[in-house]
Amino acid sequence: MRRDPVTGHWVILSPERKMRPRFYVQNGENVLTPGNCPFCEGNESMTPPEIYAVRDRQSRANERGWRLRVVPNKYPALRVEGSLDKRGEGFYDKLNGIGAHEVVIETNSHVKGMDELGVEEVTEIFLTFKRRILDLKKDIRFKYIQVFKNHERMAGATISHPHSQIVALPVVPLRLGEMLDAARGHFEVRDRCMFCDIIYHEGEYGKRVLVENGEFIVISPFAPKMPFELAIYPKGHGASFEDAADSSVGSLASILRDVLGRLNRALERPAYNLILHNSPFGMGCGDYFHWHIELVPVITGTGGFELGTYTYINPTVPEEAIKVLSGKG
Amino acid sequence: MRRDPVTGHWVILSPERKMRPRFYVQNGENVLTPGNCPFCEGNESMTPPEIYAVRDRQSRANERGWRLRVVPNKYPALRVEGSLDKRGEGFYDKLNGIGAHEVVIETNSHVKGMDELGVEEVTEIFLTFKRRILDLKKDIRFKYIQVFKNHERMAGATISHPHSQIVALPVVPLRLGEMLDAARGHFEVRDRCMFCDIIYHEGEYGKRVLVENGEFIVISPFAPKMPFELAIYPKGHGASFEDAADSSVGSLASILRDVLGRLNRALERPAYNLILHNSPFGMGCGDYFHWHIELVPVITGTGGFELGTYTYINPTVPEEAIKVLSGKG
Numbered sequence: 237m238r239r240d241p242v243t244g245h246w247v248i249l250s251p252e253r254k255m256r257p258r259f260y261v262q263n264g265e266n267v268l269t270p271g272n273c274p275f276c277e278g279n280e281s282m283t284p285p286e287i288y289a290v291r292d293r294q295s296r297a298n299e300r301g302w303r304l305r306v307v308p309n310k311y312p313a314l315r316v317e318g319s320l321d322k323r324g325e326g327f328y329d330k331l332n333g334i335g336a337h338e339v340v341i342e343t344n345s346h347v348k349g350m351d352e353l354g355v356e357e358v359t360e361i362f363l364t365f366k367r368r369i370l371d372l373k374k375d376i377r378f379k380y381i382q383v384f385k386n387h388e389r390m391a392g393a394t395i396s397h398p399h400s401q402i403v404a405l406p407v408v409p410l411r412l413g414e415m416l417d418a419a420r421g422h423f424e425v426r427d428r429c430m431f432c433d434i435i436y437h438e439g440e441y442g443k444r445v446l447v448e449n450g451e452f453i454v455i456s457p458f459a460p461k462m463p464f465e466l467a468i469y470p471k472g473h474g475a476s477f478e479d480a481a482d483s484s485v486g487s488l489a490s491i492l493r494d495v496l497g498r499l500n501r502a503l504e505r506p507a508y509n510l511i512l513h514n515s516p517f518g519m520g521c522g523d524y525f526h527w528h529i530e531l532v533p534v535i536t537g538t539g540g541f542e543l544g545t546y547t548y549i550n551p552t553v554p555e556e557a558i559k560v561l562s563g564k565g
Numbered sequence: 566m567r568r569d570p571v572t573g574h575w576v577i578l579s580p581e582r583k584m585r586p587r588f589y590v591q592n593g594e595n596v597l598t599p600g601n602c603p604f605c606e607g608n609e610s611m612t613p614p615e616i617y618a619v620r621d622r623q624s625r626a627n628e629r630g631w632r633l634r635v636v637p638n639k640y641p642a643l644r645v646e647g648s649l650d651k652r653g654e655g656f657y658d659k660l661n662g663i664g665a666h667e668v669v670i671e672t673n674s675h676v677k678g679m680d681e682l683g684v685e686e687v688t689e690i691f692l693t694f695k696r697r698i699l700d701l702k703k704d705i706r707f708k709y710i711q712v713f714k715n716h717e718r719m720a721g722a723t724i725s726h727p728h729s730q731i732v733a734l735p736v737v738p739l740r741l742g743e744m745l746d747a748a749r750g751h752f753e754v755r756d757r758c759m760f761c762d763i764i765y766h767e768g769e770y771g772k773r774v775l776v777e778n779g780e781f782i783v784i785s786p787f788a789p790k791m792p793f794e795l796a797i798y799p800k801g802h803g804a805s806f807e808d809a810a811d812s813s814v815g816s817l818a819s820i821l822r823d824v825l826g827r828l829n830r831a832l833e834r835p836a837y838n839l840i841l842h843n844s845p846f847g848m849g850c851g852d853y854f855h856w857h858i859e860l861v862p863v864i865t866g867t868g869g870f871e872l873g874t875y876t877y878i879n880p881t882v883p884e885e886a887i888k889v890l891s892g893k894g
Contacts, residue, residue: 250878
């Protein structure tokens with residue numbers, strides 16, 4: 237990993253990922269079928285040995301009989317073995333790309349989207365995230381774990397079979413650093429969690445709320461980068477996703493399924509990214525950070541303006557997005 | 566414009582841009598021909614009236630006889646009329662989207678890439694950027710001007726006819742703020758420009774240098790976000806592009822043409838973004854900022870990991886990119 241002195245961003249240089257086969261062809265058509273898909277039942281030997289699985293009692297590891305599997309990424313961006321070996325090169329900073337890169341195969345069905353799975357199945361996916369985070373955070377070399385899902389090629393997926401990814405990083409990424417700085421600043425002045433304030437304010441205002449249940453609220457943020465961007469917040473304060481009760485994870489699965497159904501109906505099954513924003517480890521940010529999920533349909537592309545400024549141009553105001561997704565648009 | 570309290574990023578909410586026609590169809594094929602392209606000669610009435618043009622002496626504004634035109638964007642992200650009217654909404658920040666959004670139609674030829682234009686023509690494009698910046702910076706409401714080019718649909722272009730864009734912003738964008746912070750920090754400790762140090766270091770090291778001439782050096786940065794990313798730096802210190810001598814602009818055009826030719830040969834005419842990083846206005850950063858151009862071929866997509874962390878996974882190390890682009894790979 238190398239750090240750009242100009243922006244402070246870390247970059248993962250990973251020559252091995254060039255070896256990845258291209259499972260999508262240029263026009264977006266998927267060339268994988270259940271017969272040759274490495275994530276389908278019966279093809280367990282096409283992945284590295286599983287780390288975790290939800291299986292029938294009689295079945296054996298790396299064989300048929302599973303409903304969910306976690307395997308190491310075959311072309312990992314980061315590797316578990318070795319030491320960080322932080323060092324300078326002139327005034328440049330680098331360190332070894334130590335980390336973990338796992339794939340959560342969400343279902344043995346090649347074609348089902350997350351909204352077509354039952355609540356129990358979606359709950360199992362998020363409980364798996366929780367278990368993997370609890371296991372990976374024992375490794376003191378890791379500072380942050382990024383859980384995310386790329387759905388469809390437009391959103392960065394290279395394999396169409398439904399899956400999520402877990403990346404354990406040896407540094408706290410800049411995006412999270414920005415959030416922590418803003419949240420810490422808010423807490424220092426007001427002695428309140430910034431996200432709790434947002435949740436309260438949005439609940440009162442109402443026009444940017446899509447749906448809520450007892451434990452979660454789904455809003456389109458005040459300043460969304462992308463059209464129809466959504467955020468899912470637990471209503472009660474909690475800094476770390478992995479500390480959420482299993483019953484809360486079930487409540488999250490239920491509201492997420494509902495939201496994905498709405499996106500699919502209103503936007504004709506868009507590609508999307510799902511991102512879990514969670515606390516980094518050992519930073520004592522329990523009072524002011526608040527875990528949440530960012531859900532971004534990939535509809536408009538970005539170009540040189542966004543790359544050059546990090547300022548996004550969004551043609552859809554959040555109040556209108558909520559109308560459309562609520563079926564009132 | 567609204568600011569996201571969580572990350573500090575400004576977003577431009579621009580409902581009018583939803584009206585833009587889609588000139589590219591889904592499979593990437595271009596449906597514009599010289600007959601119906603608003604940027605082609607003879608179709609001047611399809612754009613708003615021109616702001617600037619390079620024309621034959623006998624020709625008249627908004628008629629045939631031009632080689633380059635600057636027109637307002639028909640679907641602008643920001644508008645020139647009005648006042649900023651900065652205000653809060655709860656603890657949210659917003660201001661009116663005041664700015665300018667111009668299109669530089671680089672040539673009257675529908676099909677020629679920048680590398681196929683003569684050095685004089687490319688020089689004229691960059692001299693136009695210089696003139697437009699000098700004109701727009703007279704407006705004290707503008708804090709920054711972003712010049713950029715999206716080449717091909719993959720890089721965010723909606724019209725294939727070669728063009729660049731100029732956006733004048735009422736705020737200094739966060740990406741530039743990051744660069745200014747890093748450069749100021751470097752200057753305060755070392756009393757030297759960080760970019761001048763990078764240029765010197767890279768010149769000595771050599772393995773990340775693609776090409777140089779008397780006034781410019783082209784490198785692949787130490788920590789590139791994307792494969793084959795390049796940076797073009799003026800060797801002499803200069804904070805503001807618009808203060809560069811016209812002869813330097815000619816030297817820039819010459820090296821850029823060379824570099825685009827190399828990219829096209831090595832990567833089979835990739836889509837790319839070209840971004841001019843320039844000084845913001847009135848910030849007194851002349852000692853420590855150093856204008857430069859970022860050139861990013863769009864080869865790999867990004868997904869939830871990059872969106873969630875701002876950490877990029879790049880399979881091509883810069884030293885290898887230079888070998889490939891130099892024809893030694």
